[in-house]
Amino acid sequence: MYTVKEVADKMNISEHTIRFWAKSGFFPFIKRSETNIRLFDDHDLEWVKIVKCLRVAGVENKEIKRYIDLCLIGDSTVPERYSIIQKTKEKTKEHIKELTEQISLLEYKEAFYKNIMENNLKDSWNPINNITIEEKINL
Amino acid sequence: MYTVKEVADKMNISEHTIRFWAKSGFFPFIKRSETNIRLFDDHDLEWVKIVKCLRVAGVENKEIKRYIDLCLIGDSTVPERYSIIQKTKEKTKEHIKELTEQISLLEYKEAFYKNIMENNLKDSWNPINNITIEEKINL
DNA sequence: TCTTGACTGAGAGTAACTCTAATTTTTATA
DNA sequence: TATAAAAATTAGAGTTACTCTCAGTCAAGA
Numbered sequence: 001m002y003t004v005k006e007v008a009d010k011m012n013i014s015e016h017t018i019r020f021w022a023k024s025g026f027f028p029f030i031k032r033s034e035t036n037i038r039l040f041d042d043h044d045l046e047w048v049k050i051v052k053c054l055r056v057a058g059v060e061n062k063e064i065k066r067y068i069d070l071c072l073i074g075d076s077t078v079p080e081r082y083s084i085i086q087k088t089k090e091k092t093k094e095h096i097k098e099l100t101e102q103i104s105l106l107e108y109k110e111a112f113y114k115n116i117m118e119n120n121l122k123d124s125w126n127p128i129n130n131i132t133i134e135e136k137i138n139l
Numbered sequence: 140m141y142t143v144k145e146v147a148d149k150m151n152i153s154e155h156t157i158r159f160w161a162k163s164g165f166f167p168f169i170k171r172s173e174t175n176i177r178l179f180d181d182h183d184l185e186w187v188k189i190v191k192c193l194r195v196a197g198v199e200n201k202e203i204k205r206y207i208d209l210c211l212i213g214d215s216t217v218p219e220r221y222s223i224i225q226k227t228k229e230k231t232k233e234h235i236k237e238l239t240e241q242i243s244l245l246e247y248k249e250a251f252y253k254n255i256m257e258n259n260l261k262d263s264w265n266p267i268n269n270i271t272i273e274e275k276i277n278l
Numbered sequence: 279t280c281t282t283g284a285c286t287g288a289g290a291g292t293a294a295c296t297c298t299a300a301t302t303t304t305t306a307t308a
Numbered sequence: 309t310a311t312a313a314a315a316a317t318t319a320g321a322g323t324t325a326c327t328c329t330c331a332g333t334c335a336a337g338a
Binding site for chain 3 (some may be wrong): 309310311312313314315316317318319320321322323324325326327328329330331332333334335336337338
């Protein structure tokens with residue numbers, strides 16, 4: 001049985017967030033000690049894992065709550081759960097694609113600045129000077 | 140010259156966000172028409188592009204403002220700008236790695252649900268029943 | 279002329295944390 | 309055993325980055 005702090009450390013999430021998620025109804029099975037302390041078991045950890053997965057993938061808390069509730073209802077909700085997971089996967093792939101594209105731009109800028117530093121060049125533009133658009137662009 | 144709406148459409152960002160960013164000082168060069176309407180030129184679009192890139196990469200607005208201000212100062216700030224870009228790139232690569240890991244879990248769940256649906260199986264668990272942890276995990 | 283649609287700023291509302299404070303519990307040490 | 313430090317609890321305030329609403333301005337077409 002794990003306390004909030006232990007879960008937080010294990011899953012690399014802040015304690016605040018774990019409590020916030022618990023209050024949001026994301027962990028319907030967690031027990032409390034006689035003195036009111038939350039106790040997560042390994043099954044609860046699986047729920048933390050899937051909630052974290054959905055959050056990282058950008059799913060809204062409201063939608064996560066829906067998914068949790070569907071799980072609690074049982075069999076009949078499998079198609080909707082499937083659909084949530086499937087859409088989330090597609091969205092995540094799109095997200096990765098977008099991040100990958102942005103990395104190209106970041107690498108371009110990185111190389112641009114590196115070149116300036118290594119060759120002791122001027123930055124080619126300073127707002128005090130009046131210069132053409134072409135010169136301005138690489139900032 | 141482009142209005143806020145045109146920039147929003149072109150860059151796939153909401154008009155609200157463009158105005159919010161403008162108010163945050165992210166576009167120091169945009170002009171206004173005599174009737175006070177914002178007019179972006181192609182150079183301003185480059186700034187929108189880099190701001191979008193940094194935001195997508197998860198850089199905070201405060202840090203983006205710092206980057207913008209460094210650009211305005213000129214030459215002497217190239218090393219700090221390089222460092223911001225470089226750290227952002229590393230963070231983004233980490234982020235992609237995390238998303239890629241989560242996709243594995245999503246694909247596992249997707250296959251799990253698909254199997255249930257295609258073979259008309261039971262969900263193997265319904266909270267009404269008392270069952271073992273092992274059976275509970277796949278939800 | 280009238281209305282429609284795009285623009286404006288101010289400011290309220292929202293999501294998802296994130297932090298603080300007051301209080302209670304647990305644990306380690308004297 | 310006493311006690312002090314560490315860790316848990318809750319309620320609620322604060323933060324970030326939008327996101328939306330609204331009242332008002334302005335140009336262009338029926």
